[in-house]
Amino acid sequence: MDVTGLLIVVGKVLFITFVVLNFGAIMTWAERKQAALIQDRIGPNRINIGGFKLLGLIQPIADGIKMIMKEDFIPAGAHKLYHTLAPAIAMFPALVGLAVIPFGPSFDAGGRHIDLQVANLDVGILFVLAVSSLGVYGIALAGWASNNKYSLLGTVRATAQMISYEIPMGLSIIGIVMTYGTLELNKIVDLQGEYFRLGGIGVLPKWGIFYQPLGFILLFTALIAETKRTPFDLPEGESELVAGYNVEYSGMKWGMFFLGEFASIVVVSALIATLYLGGWQVPYVHLTALPVLPRILLGLISFFGKVVVLCFLQLLIRWTLPRFRYDQLMDLGWKRLLPLAIVNVPITAVWLWVLGGFKLG
Amino acid sequence: MNPYLPVLVTFAAAFAVIGMFLFFCHAFGPKQTSKIKSDPFECGNPPSGPAHDRFAVRFYIVAMLFLLFDIEVVFLYPWAILFRDLGGLGIAEMSFFLVLLVGGLAYVWWRGALEWE
Numbered sequence: 001m002d003v004t005g006l007l008i009v010v011g012k013v014l015f016i017t018f019v020v021l022n023f024g025a026i027m028t029w030a031e032r033k034q035a036a037l038i039q040d041r042i043g044p045n046r047i048n049i050g051g052f053k054l055l056g057l058i059q060p061i062a063d064g065i066k067m068i069m070k071e072d073f074i075p076a077g078a079h080k081l082y083h084t085l086a087p088a089i090a091m092f093p094a095l096v097g098l099a100v101i102p103f104g105p106s107f108d109a110g111g112r113h114i115d116l117q118v119a120n121l122d123v124g125i126l127f128v129l130a131v132s133s134l135g136v137y138g139i140a141l142a143g144w145a146s147n148n149k150y151s152l153l154g155t156v157r158a159t160a161q162m163i164s165y166e167i168p169m170g171l172s173i174i175g176i177v178m179t180y181g182t183l184e185l186n187k188i189v190d191l192q193g194e195y196f197r198l199g200g201i202g203v204l205p206k207w208g209i210f211y212q213p214l215g216f217i218l219l220f221t222a223l224i225a226e227t228k229r230t231p232f233d234l235p236e237g238e239s240e241l242v243a244g245y246n247v248e249y250s251g252m253k254w255g256m257f258f259l260g261e262f263a264s265i266v267v268v269s270a271l272i273a274t275l276y277l278g279g280w281q282v283p284y285v286h287l288t289a290l291p292v293l294p295r296i297l298l299g300l301i302s303f304f305g306k307v308v309v310l311c312f313l314q315l316l317i318r319w320t321l322p323r324f325r326y327d328q329l330m331d332l333g334w335k336r337l338l339p340l341a342i343v344n345v346p347i348t349a350v351w352l353w354v355l356g357g358f359k360l361g
Numbered sequence: 362m363n364p365y366l367p368v369l370v371t372f373a374a375a376f377a378v379i380g381m382f383l384f385f386c387h388a389f390g391p392k393q394t395s396k397i398k399s400d401p402f403e404c405g406n407p408p409s410g411p412a413h414d415r416f417a418v419r420f421y422i423v424a425m426l427f428l429l430f431d432i433e434v435v436f437l438y439p440w441a442i443l444f445r446d447l448g449g450l451g452i453a454e455m456s457f458f459l460v461l462l463v464g465g466l467a468y469v470w471w472r473g474a475l476e477w478e
Contacts (some may be wrong), residue, residue: 002362009367017374073392088379095375099368119367126438127368149414162421163427170434176443250385256379328476330423334475338430340461345437347446349452356445 004112012118015099023311024094024263025060031262031315032059038229038319042135063255070251075147078248082145087256090138093131094263100127101270104280104299107202107292109258116280116299117186121177125173128271129166132226135264140309142257146248149317154247157326158228158235165225165232171341172212172219175348176275179211186250193286205283208276212348216276218341223268225333227261230318234326270303277306422474433462 029044033056036043044056074083135158143155180188188208195202195211211214225232240301249257262266273279280299281287287295324332436456441471469475 005362006366009362009370013367013370014375017370017378021378068385068389071392072386084383088383091379092375095378096368096371099371118371119364121364121368152413153416156420157417158425164423167427167434169431169433171437172442174434174437178444181442181445183438183442218446250392252382255381323461330475334426335470338466339463342459342466343440345459346452346456349455352444353452357440 008112008114009118012116013099016103016118017095019096020098020263020266021259022357023258023307025064026057027262027311027315028063028258029057030311031318032056034312034315035319036177038316067252067255072253073250077147077249079145079147079172082141083248083252086138086142086145087253087260089141090140091136091256091260091263092138093133094260094267096131097128097264097267098270100124100185101274102189102279103270103303104200105168105287106186107295108240109292115186115295120184120186122184124183125177125275126183128267129170129173132264133166135226135260138260142249148248151247152309154235154297161228161232161235161326161329161333162226163335164330165222168218168333168341169222169338170263171338171344172215172222173275175212175215176208178345178348178352178359180210185279187276189281190275191286193281195334202284205278205281207278207281207283211351212276212344214340214344215348216272218337218344219275220272221332222337223272224314224317225269225329227264229261229314231266232329233318234323234329247284265311265314266307269307269314272310273303273306279306280302305334419474419477425472426469429465430462433458 013199033043047056047058047062048054050060054306075082099118100121102115102117106113106115106117108114119127123190139155139158139162143151143158145152174189177183180191182188182191192205192207194206196204196206204210228235279302282298282302287299290298436458439457441452444451
């Protein structure tokens with residue numbers, strides 16, 4: 001029974017849970033502040049503790065307290081267990097998704113080799129795909145259990161949207177798997193530390209985005225659609241179906257849907273940063289050659305910096321673009337992203353064949 | 362140590378967080394049920410018709426198509442990992458498989474199953 005090993009694992013799990021919950025809460029603040037600045041206003045600025053305003057960063061705490069104090073309300077005729085279970089299932093993928101993502105370089109300390117990755121699974125990416133597909137169950141259950149026909153319609157549309165965008169998601173990740181030849185995320189990040197060489201000098205790091213620019217755009221779009229962010233937020237569009245599948249939820253249960261959505265922004269950003277932007281790698285800096293402490297610090301700053309930039313990008317997209325109509329949304333998923341994603345596979349195969357000097361096998 | 366043990370710990374942490382949220386929900390709010398509050402929400406109208414009414418068959422078709430294409434993606438994954446070892450013959454075979462499925466997508470598109478969603 002390897003007690004120290006188990007403690008290290010528990011420490012890492014607590015770290016990522018802490019990161020997800022806090023980033024989720026800060027995202028709610030960042031969304032409102034960023035929306036406000038884009039729309040030329042100020043955003044939340046009334047909240048203060050003893051006169052210290054802190055730019056409204058205390059707002060998420062106030063919102064949390066408000067949501068906890070609301071009534072835990074189950075409409076008549078609703079199935080009690082499913083009504084309670086649905087937000088739990090919807091929030092679950094966001095909390096668990098970061099488990100296989102390497103957030104820093106590995107190092108040796110006290111005779112042990114420690115990876116800054118909670119679970120070094122041999123199926124890496126497939127775990128993230130599997131867990132994110134569980135989110136669909138939460139949505140489906142929410143609408144069904146609410147005993148409200150508009151909620152049901154909202155759910156059915158949301159579910160159809162989510163499953164339509166799962167296929168381009170899976171196909172884009174195939175491009176990355178072909179490029180790096182492995183499903184394990186820590187190996188993919190390690191391989192992104194190498195460089196394309198021009199005359200012996202490393203010119204460009206071998207990041208996924210340089211191998212797969214089309215795949216990056218496809219995956220980013222599919223993930224934004226999967227997490228139901230604008231411009232794909234028809235299921236929870238405020239002007240349609242009131243709040244869609246959320247309409248019969250109040251208080252902390254609604255808060256769980258809400259927090260789950262914002263936490264999944266963070267998981268999406270982490271996934272894209274790992275697959276396409278080099279994870280914790282810093283371009284042109286060979287992190288594994290540095291001593292332990294600067295290595296960990298640089299790696300963590302690099303990874304979380306990329307995550308923050310991608311979150312900012314998603315919020316920017318939300319507050320810039322108008323919402324898609326439902327038929328436009330399904331058109332995009334089935335008629336544009338899916339054919340492009342399918343075409344991406346043989347193009348990648350040929351591209352890798354050419355890059356590998358016309359050699360395979 | 363089994364590599365899936367940290368996954369179990371992560372699941373346990375997720376359940377703990379969810380359990381905490383549900384507990385807060387239950388423990389801290391007031392409980393004042395009333396008949397009108399418990400009715401399904403229809404923007405003020407009294408609820409009409411059954412709650413689990415019928416919806417368009419298009420959604421069922423989308424689900425079936427998703428199933429087919431997802432199985433295709435599942436078949437692509439092992440090939441993608443062993444892609445370099447399988448060489449040109451592997452690419453040719455997988456291209457044939459993709460052509461069959463693209464043919465299926467084209468047929469579905471032509472027959473209008475992807476319209477007016």
